[in-house]
Amino acid sequence: MSSNGMDKQLRAILQKNSLQAAPLLLGWTLVRQTQAGTIKLRIVETEAYHQDDPASHSFRGPTIRTAPMFQAGGRLYIYFTYGRHFCLNIVTGARGRGEAVLIRVAEPIEGIEIIIKNRFGNVKGPSFHNLANGPGKLTQALGIKDTSLSGKKLDLSSIFLEPPQKPVKAQEIVASSRIGIRQATEMPWRFYIKNNPCVSKHPKARHLGL
DNA sequence: CGACCGATTGACT
DNA sequence: GTCAATCGGTCGG
Numbered sequence: 001m002s003s004n005g006m007d008k009q010l011r012a013i014l015q016k017n018s019l020q021a022a023p024l025l026l027g028w029t030l031v032r033q034t035q036a037g038t039i040k041l042r043i044v045e046t047e048a049y050h051q052d053d054p055a056s057h058s059f060r061g062p063t064i065r066t067a068p069m070f071q072a073g074g075r076l077y078i079y080f081t082y083g084r085h086f087c088l089n090i091v092t093g094a095r096g097r098g099e100a101v102l103i104r105v106a107e108p109i110e111g112i113e114i115i116i117k118n119r120f121g122n123v124k125g126p127s128f129h130n131l132a133n134g135p136g137k138l139t140q141a142l143g144i145k146d147t148s149l150s151g152k153k154l155d156l157s158s159i160f161l162e163p164p165q166k167p168v169k170a171q172e173i174v175a176s177s178r179i180g181i182r183q184a185t186e187m188p189w190r191f192y193i194k195n196n197p198c199v200s201k202h203p204k205a206r207h208l209g210l
Numbered sequence: 211c212g213a214c215c216g217a218t219t220g221a222c223t
Numbered sequence: 224g225t226c227a228a229t230c231g232g233t234c235g236g
Contacts (some may be wrong), residue, residue: 044218047217055217057232082218083229089217093231103215136218 006074006154014073014092014154017098018048021073021092023173023191023208025101027164029109032142033156036114039142040162041132045105045192045199047178049089051098054183067127068151069098076159078135078139078150085136086144087128090161104179104190106132107198108141115141133198168193176205 014026023046030041049056049069057079058069068077068091077089077100089100108131110117115131119140132138140157154160175188179201188206192199 049217057217060233063233070223080215080231081216083216083231085218104217134218178217182216 007161007163009163011074014090015094016092018050018092018095018101019189022046022048022101022170022189025090026034026191026193027168029162030103030106030142030159031162032051032159034114034143036117038111039114040110041106041138041141042109043103043106044196047102047104047190047191049100049102055178055181056098062098069100070096071151075151075153076149078144078147080147086139087135088139088142088144102135103138104135105192105198107196108136118143129198133200140164170208173208174205175208176203
């Protein structure tokens with residue numbers, strides 16, 4: 001950690017545009033401290049959104065809701081959708097750009113009992129890979145029940161990221177079209193870790209890099 | 211102010 | 224595979 005609380009390597013990633021940052025955030029671990037204990041989730045699937053992207057909330061310029069996307073990289077952007085679900089993004093790029101990376105899927109690393117309680121009220125016994133294998137499930141797993149953290153900086157007091165234990169190799173990363181959108185559906189701006197059991201949907205995909 | 215709809219999920223045919 | 228749930232954001236009148 002540097003003096004301002006942000007890992008140097010992470011800051012370099014968050015300064016990049018969302019298309020570059022989205023694959024680089026694979027393998028990083030989301031950490032949230034709750035009253036019940038610490039939750040850690042390793043990111044295995046992301047999607048990039050940006051202002052020149054008709055599928056992006058930032059496409060038509062800033063609004064009250066999307067203002068965090070236009071801040072400098074390193075903040076959270078959380079929105080409510082379909083009358084039910086919250087989705088978590090990491091804002092990237094320079095101030096004014098309107099870029100963010102949607103965190104779609106993560107695998108539980110720590111605090112599994114808390115995650116299960118957040119997801120299922122401590123009743124059911126779901127399989128491991130179902131705990132955070134979708135953006136709405138992921139926020140539920142983290143205990144996010146509102147948008148009050150939207151616009152906040154990645155920070156120990158809310159949510160922060162820990163570096164990968166092992167770097168994710170370029171040949172392990174797959175790019176595909178994004179999920180659940182109706183614009184720019186052909187763009188390969190979704191990224192996930194190949195063969196990860198939490199990643200369930202597999203539209204036509206290709207490996208990143210060479 | 212009314213109408214439309216969504217970066218989803220889970221239940222069901 | 225299809226589809227309802229459910230409500231705030233956004234935009235048009």
